[in-house]
Amino acid sequence: MDFGFSKEDEVFRGEVRAWLAAHVNREADRGDWERTLGKDGWIGLGWAEGGYGNRAGSLTEQVVWAEEYARSGAPVRAGHIGENLFAPTLIRYGTEEQKRRFLPPVAAGEELWCQGYSEPGAGSDLAAVRTKAVREGGHHRVTGQKIWTSLAQEADWCFVLARTEEGSRRHHGLSFLLVPMDQPGRIEVRPIRQLTGTSDFNEVFFDGARAEHVVGAEGDGWRVAMSLLGFERGVSTLAQQIGFAEELRRVVETAVRGGAVRDPLIRDRLVRQWAELRTMRWHALRTLGGANEPAAPSVAKLLWANWHQRLGELAVQVRGAQAAVGPGEWSAEEPYRIDADQHLFLFSRADTIYGGSDQIQRTIIAERVLGLPREPKGVG
Known part of the structure; x- marks a missing residue:
């Protein structure tokens, strides 16, 4: 693959930068910001074929948009899950009716989504989910609990991995269901309060919640869910690396300002972090759209999660004892x-756990690429 961008891509980059410079408001309400993005055609680049999105966008143009968005300091996207995870999955596995119903509101920034995967006993081992869905006429009734659900308190919809076949085990008998969140008495969202006093994640309890849509065949939820995780580590990974580069720049500046850079061991670690970040970028570009590389998402997750964790350790190391002091008064x-x-x-510290732990990623690589014997599954 040619790692460079074409002249057309650079023209597009100029358009993106100009629009972001004119419109970015870091204090904007996240819902209003999503609608602004949708109105001007910046959600769903590349969905235009089929009439589902806003404007056409090549793969390289999608990369340009993601990178420039990250550089601009624009607000964290409330629509990330709907645009970058749910929508590509629906385009691949959904019916035409489902695409016509759900994609336009995502592209307009009018409907937000959250992800119902992890459970208290099924995090990295997603095949252990116990949330059940029982068919009742033309719909399902969903009962169970999900945890670490980002944006659940704001979302209009949740895609839920649930067990629809009684007595099924592991990845068999699961279905990918679409559940509206506005079901008083059927769905309860409880914010998970952190030590900082903030609540970035939630618990979600389903008590017979109604789900009228199944994406893919009933019982084929595992394949759909795993495909979605592949989208999670696609173009958005390159935007993530722009944020990593800014964090690394800040750590380097701290090391220079405080004198820690004079320590040869710290200087070596800073250089390694820079070189590894460049390597991750080339790897991400090389594997974009790589259908013939089934373990590429797992390799990418191992690379960035461990790199980021080492950067966090380095960030406090270069500050020494000062890193243990808080920034100001508590409230x-x-x-x-x-x-x-x-x-x-x-x-x-959580990077090597959430989104599939390091152990899970290494197992995928061992079994799907190296052809090693499958890991024995416990009984129960």
């Missing part, structure tokens, strides 16, 4: 305030 709203470097260190 009832923020009982445990932390600065950007402390947040990087603490939050990155």
